[in-house]
Amino acid sequence: MQSPDAPLLEIRGLEVTFAAARGRLEAIRGVDLEARSGETLGLVGESGCGKSVTMLAVMGLLPPSVQIRGSIRFRGMELAGRPQKELAKLRGASIGMIFQDPMTALNPVLTIGAQIAEAIRIHDATVSARVAAGRAVDMLKLVTIPYPERRALQYPHELSGGMRQRAMIAMAMANEPELLIADEPTTALDVTVQAQIIELLRRLQATHRMGLVLISHDLGIVAGSADRVAIMYAGRIVERGAVEDIFDRPRHPYTRGLLASLPKIDGQATRLTAIEGSPPSLTARPSGCAFHPRCRHAVELCAAQEPALRDIAGIDVACHRAELVADSVAAPSATAELPSRPNATA
Amino acid sequence: MYRYIIRRLIAMPLLLLGIVSIAFLLTHFTKGDPLISIIGERQMDNPIVVAAARARWGLDRSLPEQYLIYIGNLLTGDFGTSLRTKQGVGVDLLQRLPATLELVVAAMLVGSLVGVTLGVVAAHYRDRAADHFARLFALFGSSVPVFWSGLILLFVFWYTLGILPGPGRLDTRTMAPPDVTGFYTLDSLMAGNLSVFAESVAHLILPACVLGWAVMGIISRQVRASMLDVLNQDYILAARAKGASEPRVLVNHALRNALIPTLTIVGFSFAYLITGAVLSEAIFRWPGMGSYAVDAARNLDYPAIMGVTIVGGTAFLLTNLVTDIAYAFVDPRIRFR
Amino acid sequence: MAETASPRPTFVRPRWATAPVTAGAFLVLFWVGVALTVQWWPIDNPVAFVGTRLAPPSVTHWLGTDALGRDVVSRTLHGAQYSLPVALAVIVSAVAIGATLGAISGFLGGLADSAVMRLVDITLSFPAIMLAMAVTASLGPGLWHAAIAMIIVSWPNYARLMRAQVLAVKEREHVEAAVAAGASAPRTLIAHILPLCWSPILVNATMDFGQVVLLVASLSFIGLGASPPTPEWGQMISEGAQKFYQWWIAFGPGMAILSVALGFNFLGDGLRDILDPRTQ
Numbered sequence: 001m002q003s004p005d006a007p008l009l010e011i012r013g014l015e016v017t018f019a020a021a022r023g024r025l026e027a028i029r030g031v032d033l034e035a036r037s038g039e040t041l042g043l044v045g046e047s048g049c050g051k052s053v054t055m056l057a058v059m060g061l062l063p064p065s066v067q068i069r070g071s072i073r074f075r076g077m078e079l080a081g082r083p084q085k086e087l088a089k090l091r092g093a094s095i096g097m098i099f100q101d102p103m104t105a106l107n108p109v110l111t112i113g114a115q116i117a118e119a120i121r122i123h124d125a126t127v128s129a130r131v132a133a134g135r136a137v138d139m140l141k142l143v144t145i146p147y148p149e150r151r152a153l154q155y156p157h158e159l160s161g162g163m164r165q166r167a168m169i170a171m172a173m174a175n176e177p178e179l180l181i182a183d184e185p186t187t188a189l190d191v192t193v194q195a196q197i198i199e200l201l202r203r204l205q206a207t208h209r210m211g212l213v214l215i216s217h218d219l220g221i222v223a224g225s226a227d228r229v230a231i232m233y234a235g236r237i238v239e240r241g242a243v244e245d246i247f248d249r250p251r252h253p254y255t256r257g258l259l260a261s262l263p264k265i266d267g268q269a270t271r272l273t274a275i276e277g278s279p280p281s282l283t284a285r286p287s288g289c290a291f292h293p294r295c296r297h298a299v300e301l302c303a304a305q306e307p308a309l310r311d312i313a314g315i316d317v318a319c320h321r322a323e324l325v326a327d328s329v330a331a332p333s334a335t336a337e338l339p340s341r342p343n344a345t346a
Numbered sequence: 347m348y349r350y351i352i353r354r355l356i357a358m359p360l361l362l363l364g365i366v367s368i369a370f371l372l373t374h375f376t377k378g379d380p381l382i383s384i385i386g387e388r389q390m391d392n393p394i395v396v397a398a399a400r401a402r403w404g405l406d407r408s409l410p411e412q413y414l415i416y417i418g419n420l421l422t423g424d425f426g427t428s429l430r431t432k433q434g435v436g437v438d439l440l441q442r443l444p445a446t447l448e449l450v451v452a453a454m455l456v457g458s459l460v461g462v463t464l465g466v467v468a469a470h471y472r473d474r475a476a477d478h479f480a481r482l483f484a485l486f487g488s489s490v491p492v493f494w495s496g497l498i499l500l501f502v503f504w505y506t507l508g509i510l511p512g513p514g515r516l517d518t519r520t521m522a523p524p525d526v527t528g529f530y531t532l533d534s535l536m537a538g539n540l541s542v543f544a545e546s547v548a549h550l551i552l553p554a555c556v557l558g559w560a561v562m563g564i565i566s567r568q569v570r571a572s573m574l575d576v577l578n579q580d581y582i583l584a585a586r587a588k589g590a591s592e593p594r595v596l597v598n599h600a601l602r603n604a605l606i607p608t609l610t611i612v613g614f615s616f617a618y619l620i621t622g623a624v625l626s627e628a629i630f631r632w633p634g635m636g637s638y639a640v641d642a643a644r645n646l647d648y649p650a651i652m653g654v655t656i657v658g659g660t661a662f663l664l665t666n667l668v669t670d671i672a673y674a675f676v677d678p679r680i681r682f683r
Numbered sequence: 684m685a686e687t688a689s690p691r692p693t694f695v696r697p698r699w700a701t702a703p704v705t706a707g708a709f710l711v712l713f714w715v716g717v718a719l720t721v722q723w724w725p726i727d728n729p730v731a732f733v734g735t736r737l738a739p740p741s742v743t744h745w746l747g748t749d750a751l752g753r754d755v756v757s758r759t760l761h762g763a764q765y766s767l768p769v770a771l772a773v774i775v776s777a778v779a780i781g782a783t784l785g786a787i788s789g790f791l792g793g794l795a796d797s798a799v800m801r802l803v804d805i806t807l808s809f810p811a812i813m814l815a816m817a818v819t820a821s822l823g824p825g826l827w828h829a830a831i832a833m834i835i836v837s838w839p840n841y842a843r844l845m846r847a848q849v850l851a852v853k854e855r856e857h858v859e860a861a862v863a864a865g866a867s868a869p870r871t872l873i874a875h876i877l878p879l880c881w882s883p884i885l886v887n888a889t890m891d892f893g894q895v896v897l898l899v900a901s902l903s904f905i906g907l908g909a910s911p912p913t914p915e916w917g918q919m920i921s922e923g924a925q926k927f928y929q930w931w932i933a934f935g936p937g938m939a940i941l942s943v944a945l946g947f948n949f950l951g952d953g954l955r956d957i958l959d960p961r962t963q
Contacts, residue, residue, distance in 0.1 A: 059587055061583060061586055061587060084592075085591075088586075088589045088590070088591060089589065090589070091586065091587055091588065091589040092587060092588035092589035092590075093589055096587075097584075097587040099580055099583070099584055099587075100580075101580060104579060104580040104581060105580040105581050105583070105584040106581055106584070107581045107584075107585070107599055107602075107603070108581070108603065108678065108679060109602050109603055109606070109677070109678055110599075110602075118588065118590070118598075119588045119589070122588060122589050122590055122591075122594070123589055155678045155679070157678075157679050168584070171584075171588065172587075172588075360801075361804060361805060361808050364801070364804070364805030364808065365805065365808055365809065367805075368805065368806075368809075368814075369817065372817050372818060372821045373821070375821055383821070485945065485948055485949075486941075486945070488944075488948070489893055489897075489941055489944035489945045489948055490937075490940075490941050490944070491897055491900055491901065491904075491917075491920070491937060491940050491941070493901070493904055493920060493924070494920050494933060494936075494937035494940065494941075495937075497920070497923065497924055497927070497930075497933050497937075498930070498933070498934070498937065500927075501927070501930050505927075505928070617810040617811070618810075620810040620812075620813070621810050621811065621812045621813075621901075624812055624813070624816075624905075625812070625901055625904065625905070628905075628924075629924060639813070639816065639905075640905045640906075643816050643819075643820060643905045643906055643907050644905060644906040646820060646824075648820060648821075651816060651817055651820045652817060654813065654816075655809065655813045655814065655816065655817040658809065658810050658813040659808050659809040659810070659813065659814075662808060662809065662810055663808050
């Protein structure tokens, strides 16, 4: 499957700063990302690393008091700094977004059908209520909700968690967006339902040739469905590349730590290796490389200078010691335990 | 939902009984002798009146029997005879009801419309000038004595500026429209008399605004709080992510949810309106139950006072019940359960 | 003068001391001060004839005189000596009665709880002024009878508040621990539960103060509270209503009531902000 030459979404040098009572909080400190049509970009990191903020910045959904610097290009068009009115035209039409908890992300006092129909009518005022309602039912069919006509008349609290998430996907897909951003779409769901939702997203991506950005802290999910992945830590990208490359031979100590801390179902039962320490708070970032206090391989350089992303054998890594890390004993079980990736669809 | 409504309905008669019982107790402890509360001190020497009262209210019987007679009389609409008007209190109240109802409805409209708007504005412009102004305005409304603001505003807008009419439901020489509902506004419309309609509306403006100002405070406070709560929810973000414009987000999504808890406040604010009516009808020479209550109080017309109290309490109970039922209908999480 | 090496400490305004709260505190302090000291102020006697009747505001009488030639400003200021102490008595009593009943009710549960809550519900079924009117009429008009009526009308709210707090705190671990360690029921209630229950009551009481002052004035306005020649604010407004064109007669007492109510409302708001962030 060929990706077109120009990326669908191009983020360059994104910096996001919050003005808070305690001072200025730099949530995002220089992020470069690309998402392409027909391709899934996984965005991985612990809570607070800034992955959601990055995508909210793309959508223009951050509060007006937040400062955004850098470039966000969608289909070559610069989004950063655009007035809300213009961004609103793109939101829900060309770029869709689904959220983590469908119970709180759906309006409790409107029916499912009404909310999907609203998405349609916002972007096309000529559509009559009845036609929009019909299309809403079609969308529910698309996301394989049984008895869609009946469900369309129900309220969010009457649906199960999995169905709610499907409904939210239907709402985001209503205008056939070119780019879909899924912010932790499976985190609030049962494990069995998670697989169904991921499968649904992949199917939709294939049939609609969408670009998909999949945000998750769950490496398993990302490994099974992304083409490319970017790992974020403390507001920056620390590793970026094709999913097989990264999961095969991770070069950033943080990525290695993440992979090592995945519980393994087959193989020997060993202790879970956690990464020591915890992610830095926004107000107390370590100097130099933000990860160095927790890193086994850290040297003085790591505390002094923040590493930039550099290309090592096809993967972008932000680490002064990347070569050393790569050559150290790779965790062999990391690749063996990954769910096998089905072939990418054409 | 029906279970919820039935539960509320069952509680009603008990509360009504409670109201009536309190009124009964009060009449019995008026200056020691219940007779005083029925015929007044002046008539205590008149043996015929005393005997008649004794018979009607069973005063020579045991307390529980008197209680039952009291309730029985109430059920037949016998609230006693007003010491001042010499009519049945029930009759008096019925006569006066429409005027107060018209005023309270108008005040409720003004209060809720302005209150909700202020609340939305305050929430949207949180911590900025508009928010502070809205909150200050509302706070003044709940801190100012209604009988005083009525006076001052009458003085300013009627006497000094002359842009609003004076006290009374109509100008002194105007005839009231033929009585259908007792609401001058509706009755004049039904009779096709537009000039009287305009006049009755003009006379309603000041009292309705003065009364409404008091409830604007609690309503806008609730709307602001609910809106702020709601605006933090994920579905607001999701609505924006759909491309919804800010007005649409505020009204279709935020307000729709924020109004649900506000409904309870609206019902509760009815109490403020009753209070306001009692205190301000006298100022505006409004011939409703409020000024009746004030006259009764000033003249120590005990039967009238008790009658008004029972009616006021019952009205309050009923509005709360209606509000609770409406709440059950409006919130789909309760409706479909 | 000794040379000081240490710099003067900079005054850091606490977060809760916003403009409204400061204004509220100022208003409250002002009126409390007036209520406590006005008898020694060099102003006109509030009940004596001091000038022409119904004189408009002038340099000698800032708010003019009323129908009996009494200085309005002086009467307004002296009114504080009636409204404020009465309101204080009402609130303290209502809180005492309500909090006690509410605490017992929440702590014991069962029949006692139901009985108290029924009483609360019934009392709250009346709009406050109507019940207050009825009670005052039964007792006979007078400022202190009105106070009793208002206590009857106000206690249910505090009972409900206290009960809710007690119910919430009752389930906490330190209470279980105390009970397991052998604390008796009264001791558990008093030493372990109650100390955590006060802040909403305090906040409510402060804000209620203004409402009680309003209610006292209202009852006096309709003739059931203070009677002439007492310079009580509601009573004065009633007189002012009869002299519509002499606006200054009602202006003074009305502004007094307004400023007292505002002051306590602001203060209560601020109190809520101070007490809230601390976890109970």
